[in-house]
Amino acid sequence: xxxxxxxLLQAVITIFIVSVIIFLAVRxxxxxxxxxxxxxxxxxxxELITEQLGLDKPLIVQYGIFITDVLTGDFGNSYTxxxxxxxxxxxxxxxTLELAVVAILIAVVLTIPIGSLAxxxxxxxIDRLVIGLSSLEEAVPIFFAGIFVIxxxxxxxxxxxxxxxxxxxxxxxxxxxxxLAISGSMTMLLxxxxxxALESEYVKFARLRGIAxxxxxxKHALRNSFSSVLSFSAFVFANLIAGxxxxxxxxxxxxxxxxxxxxxxxxxxxxxxxVVLILAVFMIVLSTVIDIILAFLDPRIRKAE
Amino acid sequence: MKKQRVLNRKTRKPYISxxxxxILIITGIFGPLFSPYDPAANSLTEKFLPPFFxxxxxxxxxxxxxxxxxxxxxxxxQGSRVxxxxxxxxxxxxxxxxxxxxxLAGYYGKGTSAVIMRLTDATLAFPSLLLALLLSLSIGTGLxxxxxxxxxxxxxxxxxxxxxxxxxxAGMNYIEQARIMGAGSGRIIRKHILPNIKNQVIVMATMxxxxxxxxxxxxxxxxxxVVPPTASWGQMIADGNAxxxxxxxxSTFPTIATVLAVIAFRSFGEWVKERKGASx
Numbered sequence: 001x002x003x004x005x006x007x008l009l010q011a012v013i014t015i016f017i018v019s020v021i022i023f024l025a026v027r028x029x030x031x032x033x034x035x036x037x038x039x040x041x042x043x044x045x046x047e048l049i050t051e052q053l054g055l056d057k058p059l060i061v062q063y064g065i066f067i068t069d070v071l072t073g074d075f076g077n078s079y080t081x082x083x084x085x086x087x088x089x090x091x092x093x094x095x096t097l098e099l100a101v102v103a104i105l106i107a108v109v110l111t112i113p114i115g116s117l118a119x120x121x122x123x124x125x126i127d128r129l130v131i132g133l134s135s136l137e138e139a140v141p142i143f144f145a146g147i148f149v150i151x152x153x154x155x156x157x158x159x160x161x162x163x164x165x166x167x168x169x170x171x172x173x174x175x176x177x178x179x180l181a182i183s184g185s186m187t188m189l190l191x192x193x194x195x196x197a198l199e200s201e202y203v204k205f206a207r208l209r210g211i212a213x214x215x216x217x218x219k220h221a222l223r224n225s226f227s228s229v230l231s232f233s234a235f236v237f238a239n240l241i242a243g244x245x246x247x248x249x250x251x252x253x254x255x256x257x258x259x260x261x262x263x264x265x266x267x268x269x270x271x272x273x274x275v276v277l278i279l280a281v282f283m284i285v286l287s288t289v290i291d292i293i294l295a296f297l298d299p300r301i302r303k304a305e
Numbered sequence: 306m307k308k309q310r311v312l313n314r315k316t317r318k319p320y321i322s323x324x325x326x327x328i329l330i331i332t333g334i335f336g337p338l339f340s341p342y343d344p345a346a347n348s349l350t351e352k353f354l355p356p357f358f359x360x361x362x363x364x365x366x367x368x369x370x371x372x373x374x375x376x377x378x379x380x381x382x383q384g385s386r387v388x389x390x391x392x393x394x395x396x397x398x399x400x401x402x403x404x405x406x407x408x409l410a411g412y413y414g415k416g417t418s419a420v421i422m423r424l425t426d427a428t429l430a431f432p433s434l435l436l437a438l439l440l441s442l443s444i445g446t447g448l449x450x451x452x453x454x455x456x457x458x459x460x461x462x463x464x465x466x467x468x469x470x471x472x473x474x475a476g477m478n479y480i481e482q483a484r485i486m487g488a489g490s491g492r493i494i495r496k497h498i499l500p501n502i503k504n505q506v507i508v509m510a511t512m513x514x515x516x517x518x519x520x521x522x523x524x525x526x527x528x529x530x531v532v533p534p535t536a537s538w539g540q541m542i543a544d545g546n547a548x549x550x551x552x553x554x555x556s557t558f559p560t561i562a563t564v565l566a567v568i569a570f571r572s573f574g575e576w577v578k579e580r581k582g583a584s585x
Contacts, residue, residue: 010423010426013423014423014426014427014430017423017424017426017427018427018430018431021427021431025436025439025440025443026439028439028443135568135571135572136564136568138567138571139515139519139563139564139567139568139571140560140564141519141522141523141526141539141542141560141563141564143523143526143539143542143543144542144556144557144560144563147542147545147546147549147556148549151549151550155550156550245432245434245435245438245527246434246523246526246527249527260432260435260438261438261527264435264438264439264442265438265442267442272435272439275435276431276432276435276436276439279432279435280427280430280431280432281430283429283430284426284430287426287429287430
């Protein structure tokens with residue numbers, strides 16, 4: 001109990017630090033007023049807009065206003081679209097979630113047979129091929145793979161839409177590429193765990209009991225190695241939500257990645273603050289929950305802290 | 306030990322990787338000496354020349370030219386320098402800051418550790434690419450902002466790992482004895498703690514090189530690294546984007562360069578990790 005309180009308190013402090021960093025980083029990134037005023041606006045007009053946005057007040061006052069608003073659930077309005085920031089974010093979020101979920105499913109579906117096969121055929125040419133392909137999957141920049149898919153399947157063969165999410169087929173390109181990129185490290189993780197499992201005592205014992213080999217592999221080795229793939233997926237999922245900037249901008253996918261990229265470029269302060277803050281808080285909450293669960297399962301961690 | 310052997314991907318010496326890394330470093334340092342052309346020289350009459358093995362190509366431009374008629378090989382060579390500078394500088398900064406804070410947190414514990422670890426948590430919670438975007442807007446796009454952005458995404462990992470290592474080391478008897486012998490904190494850290502975490506830091510840093518190269522490539526693809534006309538691989542890929550069907554070589558050669566560099570540094574890192582026997 002004491003541990004949980006401590007962890008929660010730490011999470012709150014971390015979130016506070018994150019909010020300060022975001023606030024300062026956003027303000028250091030430039031003056032948004034220049035992006036908002038029409039060309040040839042007078043100095044008075046500029047000052048008026050600065051005042052309306054509250055950007056003329058001292059930084060500490062601005063931060064105070066920012067944090068009280070956030071705590072009451074008000075993230076302000078976007079400078080560019082004038083709509084409430086949260087509304088826009090919740091509109092974009094499903095696209096990113098969809099992409100992340102489909103990508104992880106693809107990765108898992110690829111990983112289970114390929115990773116198991118590599119582990120079972122360890123040190124053969126199959127294993128080496130899998131290892132080679134996995135490191136290739138991780139090394140090819142996803143933005144080049146994206147261009148390749150768009151140009152070949154979209155522009156030339158016209159099987160897939162060139163970009164965007166207007167057609168239901170639009171998700172295929174980005175999700176398959178993300179899935180492949182993830183499956184590289186996931187396959188290696190499963191392979192290594194499975195090799196360990198196949199040499200473990202309980203697998204030897206299962207074989208001694210005369211259980212059919214396929215059952216030993218599926219029920220004992222695979223099931224026990226799979227838990228690590230699952231926890232890896234959770235970690236990847238969190239990163240996909242935050243790290244989808246590149247793939248979304250290549251495929252023009254209207255999710256959080258695109259939104260954050262555009263709002264940083266357009267210096268849309270409220271939008272940037274909200275997106276980064278929400279993503280960071282999401283990560284902090286996630287890791288706090290994982291810490292608490294781990295400590296619950298293993299009392300040694302609680303003592304060690 | 307036997308089990309360890311089985312799990313490791315490679316136990317052979319990484320001759321190929323080391324050769325590739327050697328070539329990369331040589332082109333990075335001495336590139337301008339044997340670069341066939343000025344990497345920024347346009348020649349609109351010579352645009353989209355294919356590489357030598359394709360019809361219409363010649364040995365004049367071995368890997369062809371891009372949309373402005375610039376020599377791809379010369380630009381790749383310049384790009385290798387950018388990749389190496391950014392990766393080396395980012396890792397150096399991230400590693401020194403991260404290790405330093407990790408040692409302080411692990412050695413002094415209590416309040417110092419609490420402050421440093423909250424900062425670490427906060428940094429790790431940031432979506433690093435978004436942060437890089439923000440940074441490049443505040444300090445302007447360019448080599449320096451790419452380096453700072455990548456280093457910022459890197460240091461916290463070192464702090465976390467090194468802190469827990471140092472916490473263990475600082476609790477050992479010989480540290481206590483050194484203190485009784487009258488050694489000050491500075492001496493203990495220098496003589497007893499740093500030598501013990503050296504391998505861990507070296508391993509983490511080598512494993513990070515491929516990551517940093519990839520990160521630089523992503524940043525320059527988004528237009529956040531070096532400013533044109535200086536070439537970088539990611540930016541070359543972005544350039545070739547629109548012309549892929551017409552001139553596949555413009556974006557494919559920088560991709561091949563990136564892939565080779567990433568794989569070479571990664572397998573070199575794996576090898577170092579195995580030799581130095583670090584835990585993480």
